[in-house]
Structures are given as C-alpha cells and as structure tokens.
Amino acid sequence: MDNCFCIADLCENEFPETVYSDDVSCIQNYVEPTDDGNAMCNLDSNVEFSVIDSQAGTVSVSFKLANSSCGFEHYDLKLYIDESVKDEESCMNLSHFKDNHSERCLTLINKPSEKDMKLPECKDMEKVTFHYVYTGCYMLTIEANSFKNASKWFLKTNYTKTTLADKPPKISLKYIQPE
Numbered sequence: 001m002d003n004c005f006c007i008a009d010l011c012e013n014e015f016p017e018t019v020y021s022d023d024v025s026c027i028q029n030y031v032e033p034t035d036d037g038n039a040m041c042n043l044d045s046n047v048e049f050s051v052i053d054s055q056a057g058t059v060s061v062s063f064k065l066a067n068s069s070c071g072f073e074h075y076d077l078k079l080y081i082d083e084s085v086k087d088e089e090s091c092m093n094l095s096h097f098k099d100n101h102s103e104r105c106l107t108l109i110n111k112p113s114e115k116d117m118k119l120p121e122c123k124d125m126e127k128v129t130f131h132y133v134y135t136g137c138y139m140l141t142i143e144a145n146s147f148k149n150a151s152k153w154f155l156k157t158n159y160t161k162t163t164l165a166d167k168p169p170k171i172s173l174k175y176i177q178p179e
Contacts, residue, residue: 025107026122028068041070043142043149057133057159062125063142068110072144075106079130080139088154091137101138104128134161 044064052058066072080097106126109116135157141150 023105023107024126024128025109025116025119026126027112027116027119028065028108028110028122030068030110032069041066041072041145041147043144043147045149045151047140047142047149047151049140049153049155051133051155051157052129054156054158057131057157059130059133059155059157060127061130061140062127064125065108065122066144066147068108070145071110073108073110074144075108075126076141076143077104077106077128078141078143079103079133080141082137085137085154091154092152094137094139094152097137097139101133102130104130132159132161133157134159 043066046064048062050060050062052060061077063075065075079101081099081101082091082094082097083099085091085094106128108122109119112119133155135155137152137154139150139152141148143149
C-alpha cells in the first residue's frame with residue numbers, strides 16, 4: 001500500500017461517500033522502542049463499533065494504534081457486508097463477505113511539517129466514522145503495513161439502504177481547467 005487515496009470511480013465501494021471528508025490525519029508523537037529494541041508492532045484485536053446516529057446510519061469504529069516506533073504511516077479500514085445474513089449467530093459463523101461497503105483511511109504524521117501543525121495529536125484509541133450503515137452482517141478489516149486484523153459484527157440501525165437510482169443527481173457548474 002503506497003497511500004490511502006481512493007478515487008471513487010476506481011474503488012468498488014457501494015457507498016464511496018465522497019461528500020464526507022472522514023479520512024483522518026493526526027500527529028503521532030514518537031515513542032522509543034522497549035529496552036530489548038522490539039516494539040509491539042501488531043494490530044490490537046480490540047475494535048469497538050458505536051452507532052452514532054441510527055436514523056442516518058452513522059457508525060464510529062474505535063481501535064488502538066500501534067506504538068509510533070513501529071513506523072506505521074497509515075491504517076486502511078475496509079467495511080464489508082453480506083446482506084443475505086439476517087441474524088447475529090449466522091453473521092459470526094460467516095467466513096466470506098462479498099460486498100465492499102466503504103473504505104476509510106487514518107494517516108499518521110510522524111514528522112510534521114509546518115502545515116501539519118494544525119492537525120490534532122493522535123490518541124491511543126482513534127475513531128473513524130462510516131456512513132450509510134444499514135442493519136446487516138459486517139466485517140471490518142484494518143490493515144497497517146503487513147499487519148491485518150478482521151472483526152465481525154451484526155449491526156442494527158434504522159437507516160434504510162438507498163440505491164443510486166433512488167437518489168436525485170447532483171449537478172455542479174464547476175469548470176475544470178484542462179492541464
């Protein structure tokens with residue numbers, strides 16, 4: 001993974017969410033590795049989902065960041081769904097998720113430049129927000145460098161899935177200057 005940039009037309013997101021700027025950046029202060037020289041460079045499996053707004057389908061994901069000495073520059077979060085699963089027990093037994101719901105990125109700034117100084121400091125537990133989450137069986141993967149973690153949840157919200165055909169198009173009069 002070179003970066004967290006994703007052009008909505010190229011990604012296979014069901015909900016590319018280009019109207020939201022929920023990708024997060026923060027400044028991570030460097031912490032020296034442990035005495036034996038090895039940092040605990042793995043992804044914590046303790047991931048928490050919180051429904052922020054059930055009507056709008058807004059969900060927050062909280063997870064612990066690895067030590068800054070691990071050198072992780074970004075975390076890629078991918079939310080998958082299997083709409084055929086209708087209960088929590090079946091969801092926990094599911095091993096393959098066929099649809100990519102949406103993606104998020106958390107970028108860590110380890111050596112901030114002058115323009116980065118307005119960014120907040122990273123917390124031990126960071127939160128990333130997903131939108132348009134409707135009731136169903138979800139799997140979240142978090143990837144940083146070569147480490148990957150996957151967690152499953154059956155989430156319940158009051159948001160009703162809408163397809164692109166149900167949404168009126170947004171027309172912009174913005175002129176794009178060719179290069």
